[in-house]
Amino acid sequence: MSSCVLAANPYEVERENEYVLRAVEERNVKLIRLWFTDVLGQLKSVAISPAELETAFDEGVHFDGSAIDGFSRIQESDVLAQPDANTFETIPWADGGTTGRMFCNIYAPDGNAFEGDPRHVLKRNIAKAAEAGFGFFAAPEMEFFYFADGEPGHPPQLLDRGSYFDLTTSDVASDLRRQTISVLEAMGIPIEYSFHEDSPSQHEIDLRYTDALTMADQIMTFRLVVRELALERGTFASFMPKPLAGMQGSGMHMHLSLFNEDGNAFHEDGAEYSLSPVARQFMAGLLVHAREISAVTNQLVNSYKRLVRGFEAPVWVSWAQNNRSALIRVPVTKADKPSSTRIEFRSPDPSCNPYLALSVMLAAGLKGIKEGYDLPDELTHNLFDLEEDEIRKLGLEPLPASLSEALDVMEQSELVREALGEHIFEWFLRNKRSEWRDYKTHVSQWELDRYLPSW
């Protein structure tokens, strides 16, 4: 397991590699996809044959990084992908299970970890947590829509008119969701719950917690599996944060906890909501830096159309035990299960790059622990019932209202700069500024409808 280990034992790595080489042979695998992720969170793949696998383990596979978003500067475009043997799985839906995949670590030509590799960024942040004695665990609630197609020329067509926990036998989408879950489980992604969400055609699948690096890998796999299986059935799955105006958007609430040698570092018997001082400081860190990390956890222009009042999405920087208008919620857990004490960070959406999003969440939380931040008072109002000026009187700050505002706040953040590293920090800001400029200069249907007749 390379995922949480600081320095992997070479003999273990050798054994893991040998294990995969044997599995490829025994299972008659004909193609191996080497997966990695660009800075924007898109999955990329290089395919190799089984004959090339041993060399890929030993030396890595060269490719031109300049074609990958956010990877290389022009003068150093050559990078190396080295597969992580412990992530080997066969892809059940492709070619009768004869295609395998592994996630890769990306290296620069000088042999150092490549600073533009989001997986490396997360590993670096996890190593920092490990230095402080913590393992970082995460479990997301993945929300998404099934639409009739992915054609952007017309508004998305709903597949059903179901609502929350709807159980109709004719529900094609639920059938698809069940099939998706069995494929995910066969690929070692255990599912906690799944159900039909509030909005028509919206679904939610909750993953069981695991260490953050494995979880980021799992989220990448999840998005691909959901989309591929939908396409096989002639439908289209979307993780766009707010595909339909006037309906709830898709979030990716992230349940978080830290474990140390003694167990769950977030748990303390008898404390308020069983939250340890470590948990309270971690929450305080997330709250203090919530605005700075928004551009990473909510990276699209469209993300900010989800973060508006009236749709169960958080708008204000706040926490509460059981209040769906808060940014951080503390889920109620059984008294005899200290391992499940955790917090739920509710702003991220499923379009984010999970490696980078988990990195900044962890960095914010660790900062709170390191500096001993005080947790502000719990939110006791339901913010959905209050007017904006009343909320401001409570001393609460809003999350950024647009991608542009989020980028402004991020640009000033030492925390985000350090967590992402200079290379990705600079590239991300440049890329996203340009996305915002494109959006700003666009004239929308809304404007035409509203202004053309009268002006």
Next chain:
Amino acid sequence: MTAETFLLYPDPAPADLVRSLDFGAYNWTAVGSIGDAREAEGDRGWTGAIINTADNPDDAWALCRELRRRDVPVEPLLVLISGSQLDDLETRNDLFDDFMITPFHPRELEARLGHLLWKAGRGVRPEMVEHGSLALNVETYQATIDGRPLDLTFMEYELLKFLASHPGKVFNRETLLNRVWGYDYYGGARTVDVHVRRLRAKLGEEHASLIQTVRSVGYKLGQSRW
């Protein structure tokens, strides 16, 4: 006690030794004295012995002598020895079949043990670990349930093999972490839970209960043979 069991000395046996034997799915019992060795011996005797002489050479060699001066001597007998103790070997050639200098490379242990067993006319290491409809082929690393192949990652395979090699025995998370992962792992015992869940997911609903949670203790696979 299953048929093929190696005797290890001392108790607890060196961690790298235990790891290597577990990896090869060899059965073993660690003993701390000659008395322990007699008490723990199964009906079919010891398959062989691996004696570490590094810490307590006098007792270790006394144990070797006891195992070799029987009507049917225990063999093969492999001695682990530190480089500075090599002189001890000179006068004791009858007490061991082979020796290895510590620290050793796990591959060397595998190779020597395989060769010793072959010379002694025994089969090499066990090829299959089976429990009910679950089968693990130690040679090819393949796992099947009801004949259906299971695609497991290396650590999932190792964990399943370990549990299946000791059916019915309850292991706590720390033991599993030490025996299967074998090195410092951040996130600690949580890692074990995570892997058990992944294994259950891959085994499928029908077989998920093969690995049972023993409340406030740990995990076990299936029922004991006893």
